[in-house]
Amino acid sequence: MSTLLSLQNVCCAYDEQPVVQDFGFTMQPGEICSLLGPSGCGKTTVLRAIAGFESITTGVISLCGKPLSTPTSVKPPEQRQIGMVFQDYALFPHLTVRQNIGFGIVKHPQRQQRITRLLEMTNMTAFEHRYPHELSGGQQQRVALARAMATEPKLLLLDEPFSNLDTDLRRRLSFEVRQILKDQGISAILVTHDQEEAFAFADQIGVMQQGQLLQWNTPYHIYHEPATQFVANFIGQGHFLPGQVQGKHLSTELGLINNPTPHRWPEGSPIEVLLRPDDIIIDTASTIRADIIYKTFMGATTQYTLRLKTGSIIESVLSSHHDYDWDEEIGIRIDAQHVVVFPAPSH
Numbered sequence: 004m005s006t007l008l009s010l011q012n013v014c015c016a017y018d019e020q021p022v023v024q025d026f027g028f029t030m031q032p033g034e035i036c037s038l039l040g041p042s043g044c045g046k047t048t049v050l051r052a053i054a055g056f057e058s059i060t061t062g063v064i065s066l067c068g069k070p071l072s073t074p075t076s077v078k079p080p081e082q083r084q085i086g087m088v089f090q091d092y093a094l095f096p097h098l099t100v101r102q103n104i105g106f107g108i109v110k111h112p113q114r115q116q117r118i119t120r121l122l123e124m125t126n127m128t129a130f131e132h133r134y135p136h137e138l139s140g141g142q143q144q145r146v147a148l149a150r151a152m153a154t155e156p157k158l159l160l161l162d163e164p165f166s167n168l169d170t171d172l173r174r175r176l177s178f179e180v181r182q183i184l185k186d187q188g189i190s191a192i193l194v195t196h197d198q199e200e201a202f203a204f205a206d207q208i209g210v211m212q213q214g215q216l217l218q219w220n221t222p223y224h225i226y227h228e229p230a231t232q233f234v235a236n237f238i239g240q241g242h243f244l245p246g247q248v249q250g251k252h253l254s255t256e257l258g259l260i261n262n263p264t265p266h267r268w269p270e271g272s273p274i275e276v277l278l279r280p281d282d283i284i285i286d287t288a289s290t291i292r293a294d295i296i297y298k299t300f301m302g303a304t305t306q307y308t309l310r311l312k313t314g315s316i317i318e319s320v321l322s323s324h325h326d327y328d329w330d331e332e333i334g335i336r337i338d339a340q341h342v343v344v345f346p347a348p349s350h
């Protein structure tokens with residue numbers, strides 16, 4: 004399959020101040036990706052460079068093998084066959100839903116049929132004669148999506164499109180939009196700082212920090228095999244427990260753990276093991292004891308914050324059928340499928 008989008012060694016700067024550095028990834032047709040990272044890390048700048056609103060200082064951005072941006076040439080946004088959906092919907096207030104959707108396809112030979120199809124696809128047929136101010140936030144975002152899809156772009160760029168909506172609607176709409184994109188085979192890049200949204204929406208996720216791409220992989224691999232400590236901390240919950248390399252194992256205060264990379268560090272090297280809440284289970288017979296210092300009931304599960312005898316803090320998530328009390332001492336053990344280890348930071 005030929006590559007849809009490729010970024011190679013892309014750098015972007017504002018007033019000669021670099022904000023995106025040596026950025027690179029590729030996307031296949033039909034893929035949905037997400038750029039995830041803390042505020043100010045450069046997500047929107049990358050998206051705007053792909054759309055053609057920002058120039059690049061090094062590297063190349065190509066679509067279907069043809070360069071869109073190089074440091075010396077920038078194809079204008081309207082010639083890129085790339086659609087964009089923004090956080091604030093950006094609908095035309097004086098146009099109806101139908102007119103908004105049809106705005107970019109005035110010369111389309113089957114304009115009315117296409118609009119009707121897009122109205123159906125986004126479940127907005129009943130609202131076609133309304134104006135944007137007569138719509139809810141979720142409905143406005145559906146119209147913005149239909150308008151962006153009207154021109155049949157090769158790629159859709161979604162810049163925090165759900166962030167103005169309340170949590171419940173955000174989850175539902177992002178699920179719906181993913182279905183529409185997948186049904187239509189439309190490729191998309193979602194920019195978000197909400198990791199749950201990125202996990203639910205994207206086939207591939209790029210985690211960014213300070214203008215750099217730290218890891219580009221599936222949500223599963225990003226969660227279970229984070230490439231750096233920053234990714235491990237940023238994604239999901241978890242605590243690092245200190246330990247040492249001991250043969251094929253890692254020696255920790257929770258006992259010996261299988262070392263997934265036994266040849267990586269010499270015997271005795273200080274390391275840190277990432278333990279996710281689902282890696283720690285209750286075992287009443289265990290000699291490893293921990294005190295419950297905090298407990299959060301979450302419906303189907305309860306999350307316990309546990310203090311080990313050394314003072315280290317870890318977390319455990321359990322079915323809420325079990326109900327342990329604050330301050331209760333419980334037996335625990337590790338049941339980790341994916342052990343993530345980093346060298347201990349040198350102080």
Ligand SMILES: Nc1ncnc2c1ncn2[C@@H]1O[C@H](COP(=O)(O)OP(=O)(O)OP(=O)(O)O)[C@@H](O)[C@H]1O
Nearest residue numbers: 017018022040041042043044045046047048049196
């Ligand atoms: N027009 C601009 N002029 C100068 N600096 C800018 C401009 N736009 C963004 N920046 C800076 O570039 C960096 C990256 O900004 P960007 O908007 O790409 O980050 P982001 O990851 O999308 O952030 P957020 O999640 O808060 O939207 C930030 O430090 C920001 O202050």
